[in-house]
Amino acid sequence: MTLAEYLTAQQHLVEQALDRNVPPESCEPEVIHKAMRYSLFAGGKRIRPVLCIAAAEAVCDAPIGVENAACALELIHTYSLIHDDLPALDNDDLRRGRPTCHKVFGEAMAILAGDSLLTRAFEVLSALPHIDDARKVRLVFELAAAAGDKGGMIAGQVHDLEGEQQHPTAHLLDRIHRAKTGALLRASVRMGAIYAGADDHELAALTRYGEHIGLAFQIVDDLLDVEQSSEQLGKTAGKDAEQHKITFPAVYGLERSHEMAEEERLAAHTALQPFDARAIRLRQLADLIVQRTA
């Protein structure tokens, strides 16, 4: 199976899991489920769920039902996009080439749809059918901490908002990316590992991998915002500079940022050495994250 075929197959599995784990549009109250699904099924690349599944596969051959745990990551990711796009935050009208949730459903419903997706992520983890309660509890803790206010995604969002008024430094940049994007990508890999029953050594190695690809992902994201058009990205390009965001190109320049992304890609490969052939998809995903164009 080529990587493209693998991605298509995993994305399909994740779409199905999302569809199972979120009430249908016909479920009362209809408007909230329409708003949740509008943002959830908007052509996302499902990079976090796919990382979760691939990490589980690096630990055990056939991690049954891991796509259900994986879809909790996408629920969190999607909620964060909906809330980030609100007028009070990034005030974005375009996301994945379509009007943002609040442009279609109004601000009140966008706030509540985000809240619902966040809440549902934990309901899904607590109801996972194929693993024991000890693993479910670890997954809930992992996701809540990664999404939260203490070094997690929300902390990163706050640092990011504060950063708009500050001089861009390597220290501030490191703090923002580790929390804002890094924590959830790291958790994606760790949750797959935990789901599949990784031992401490495997979990430590996969955590290092997750940290390196998390950093690589953010560097490339910052680069794309500078180097690509809105049309190519499916979201408004050039917003980082306009909003005086602290980004890798702003701190290190374009050339050094490209080098850093490549260094992180190689470090991610190194972290996977204990895994041999089982980690082929994780290796390919590290390459893909650095080489992507959107």
Added chain:
Amino acid sequence: MTLAEYLTAQQHLVEQALDRNVPPESCEPEVIHKAMRYSLFAGGKRIRPVLCIAAAEAVCDAPIGVENAACALELIHTYSLIHDDLPALDNDDLRRGRPTCHKVFGEAMAILAGDSLLTRAFEVLSALPHIDDARKVRLVFELAAAAGDKGGMIAGQVHDLEGEQQHPTAHLLDRIHRAKTGALLRASVRMGAIYAGADDHELAALTRYGEHIGLAFQIVDDLLDVEQSSEQLGKTAGKDAEQHKITFPAVYGLERSHEMAEEERLAAHTALQPFDARAIRLRQLADLIVQRTA
């Protein structure tokens, strides 16, 4: 110990648990923890945590650490108040006699503070120190479902927003209150019961109790909005009528609403018959909910 003394003691226990389970204001990023704590420590009555603790005590004599589970309910309740007060939703400037979170910290930080409290509730439950993983998983599921988009608090909030454009009927009213306030109050009682290891019969009886006091609570809340001043309530009075909310007084009139609250109080007492003296606090709390003036 009188009820007043009991309430003071339990509220103190809950305040301490909240303080332990939420990062201090000095924790980076400081502003989000200030915003979370501003709304969390605003003189709330802690009715949901106290119901949770009292339900646990009805099942077993000394439910060690139940105040930690109880405080997850207050985290969810507080997040819902912060988001409900936002300009896009109820647009309220006053809460518990103080400016609302977004008036003090701005809309962006209020949205993120709500998200953080919601996320932290599940982190707290997954890290409970005194119970086994099976109970933790049940608590996470219970809280997520009660707070969620399918018959839970968010569903109620959506029905409530939609109701502003609709003719008030008993059917709509029932649907709103069951979800908006009822689900979390019911979950408060059930979570205490689950924490303490209730058997199926005990859980069923306490669930009935929770449903009756949930209904009573909402009826009285609607009555207070009509009959009390903003000063007495610590929040803007008379907003329901102004916003054409579907309320018990709007559907049934004041007199019948008072009768209904009393009927629910008595039904709550009946549900507690299997518990004898152990449920004294739950009985007193049912009375308090109906007789309160704020």
